[in-house]
Amino acid sequence: MNIYEISDSEFKKEITASRELKMFPAGTVILDMNSYVNYIPLVMSGSVKVVRTEEDGREILLYYLTPGESCISSILSGLTQGTSKVKAVVEEDAEILMLSLPKAKEWLTKYPEWSTFVFELYQKRFEDLVNMVNSIAFQKVDARLLYLLDQKSKLYKSKELSVTHQQLADELGITREAVSRVLKQIETEGKIKLSRNKITLM
Structure with a gap:
């Protein structure tokens, strides 16, 4: 599922009311390692790559975010008030919705479609990471x-x-x-x- 597949009209109204839409050029870091997450990024156009960076500067690509997708690491870190374990960099010029953290947390119990979106996103990214580990190992x-x-x-x-x-x-x-x-x-x-x-x- 991506955000475009959500049909609940009341939920869509809340997204519109609680959003901040921004344009980012390619190369912009929208989320850095060990930083606190202040919003949930939802890609509307363009793309974002999510990488893991080590202290020596080396990094490895984890996955890409395409239109209708969000970063599960951002969601988890934001909702638990933890720091980010990944870095998100705009790959192609992107239009991104900056969703309110309090609202995103409230929606988990208020709107089943949002919960489904988050859980399916978690499953997809977990599969991406398993594939990445298998690729490196085998x-x-x-x-x-x-x-x-x-x-x-x-x-x-x-x-x-x-x-x-x-x-x-x-x-x-x-x-x-x-x-x-x-x-x-x-x-x-x-x-x-x-x-x-x-x-x-x-």
């Missing part, structure tokens, strides 16, 4: 890299991706040299075509 780098490129292709709705080797390395949590080497290997297999700061899926 898949070779080439399979992980191809999966990431496929994710980006679906996100941008294009086979042609404007992305650097360093960006891919950061999202996979490996070195740029390893990414460049594996990309060359995948290219020789005829699965992609490389050009300057651009990768085309075949």
Whole structure:
């Protein structure tokens, strides 16, 4: 379920009344590691990537947020008044609803559709994390890299991706040299075509 599938008219009225709509350019950090969550971000357009960052600066991509979705980590941290365990960065220019924390908590008991949305979002993100752990533990780098490129292709709705080797390395949590080497290997297999700061899926 995403937020667009919620049909309760009274709930939709409350969302409209309690929201703050903002535009964020690509690259904006809307939620940082160890910060307190002051609102629930709900993506209306564009996309947001959610990553885990370590003290040495390394990070790994956990999942993307697309229109109609929110960040379950933000919801859980906000509702429990804890600090964020992830960082959320705008991937594509995004329009985001900043939902009130008190209202989001109240809606859990007031509107069954909101509760369903939160629980289904939790299940989806848990499955994403399980897949990510399996990928790191059991898949070779080439399979992980191809999966990431496929994710980006679906996100941008294009086979042609404007992305650097360093960006891919950061999202996979490996070195740029390893990414460049594996990309060359995948290219020789005829699965992609490389050009300057651009990768085309075949």
